[in-house]
Amino acid sequence: MLKLENTLLLVIDFQTRLMEYIHNHEELERTTAAFIKGCRILDVPIITTQQYTKGLGGTSPAIKDALGDFLHVEKITFSCYGNSEFVEKLKFSEKKNIIVTGIEAHICVQQTVLDLLASGYDVYAVADCIGSRSKTDYSHAVERMRQAGAVFTTMESVLFELLVRADHPKRKEISNLVK
Numbered sequence: 001m002l003k004l005e006n007t008l009l010l011v012i013d014f015q016t017r018l019m020e021y022i023h024n025h026e027e028l029e030r031t032t033a034a035f036i037k038g039c040r041i042l043d044v045p046i047i048t049t050q051q052y053t054k055g056l057g058g059t060s061p062a063i064k065d066a067l068g069d070f071l072h073v074e075k076i077t078f079s080c081y082g083n084s085e086f087v088e089k090l091k092f093s094e095k096k097n098i099i100v101t102g103i104e105a106h107i108c109v110q111q112t113v114l115d116l117l118a119s120g121y122d123v124y125a126v127a128d129c130i131g132s133r134s135k136t137d138y139s140h141a142v143e144r145m146r147q148a149g150a151v152f153t154t155m156e157s158v159l160f161e162l163l164v165r166a167d168h169p170k171r172k173e174i175s176n177l178v179k
Contacts, residue, residue: 002124002161008095009039011048011067012080012102012109016057022103022131023138029062032101032129034177035155036066041173042162044099047089048072049080051108078108081115090121097122099158100150101129106141113145123150126158 014032019025039046050059050072058064059072075083090098098121102109109130116123125145132138146152153161156178163171 002097002099002158003164004042004044004162006095007044007097007099007162008090008093009036009044009046009099010080010101010112011036011046011063012100012112013049013051013056014060014063014101014103015050015053016060018056018103019060021133023133023135025131028103028129028131029060031155033062033066035101035126035129035159036063038155038159038174038177039099039162040066040068041170041177042159044162045093045095046070047080047086047093049075049083049086049102049108051078052076079111079115080108081112081119097124099124099126101126103131104137105130105132106137110141110145113150114148117149124158125150125152126155127152128154 019029022028048067048070053074073083073086077083080086098116100109100113100123113123113125142152159174163174
């Protein structure tokens with residue numbers, strides 16, 4: 001179960017030169033930006049990655065804006081877990097539950113999720129904050145990650161699970177994000 005004290009958000013490779021090719025990218029970017037803002041309101045720690053920034057560009061403007069001031073982990077491995085800086089940051093966080101967002105579902109997201117699961121983390125993949133170029137790649141990646149043990153959920157579900165109670169002092173801010 002997700003609790004604020006044991007949860008971290010992973011934002012994988014929402015990069016400018018990839019986004020325009022992702023199926024339904026405008027909705028994906030809008031939903032993910034709102035989700036990131038919600039996690040920031042709740043003080044959930046965030047790790048952001050970029051794959052080969054020189055070739056794929058930086059983090060897309062909407063995601064960058066939602067993240068605020070951030071430093072990304074630069075990687076060339078498809079799995080974030082193949083990057084020593086990422087692994088170090090993850091271990092330092094001491095969080096057990098990893099909420100995963102990113103692109104592409106069938107490459108970097110899937111390989112990261114499989115590695116996180118194999119390393120003993122509980123993975124919560126936010127279905128409406130993950131994308132691929134094709135629906136087929138997306139659906140097969142979701143099925144494979146689910147079979148491996150990842151829990152698939154939605155951004156609104158995660159945010160309200162982290163709130164726990166209707167009288168949480170940040171509930172109104174979160175409610176406004178998901179409207």
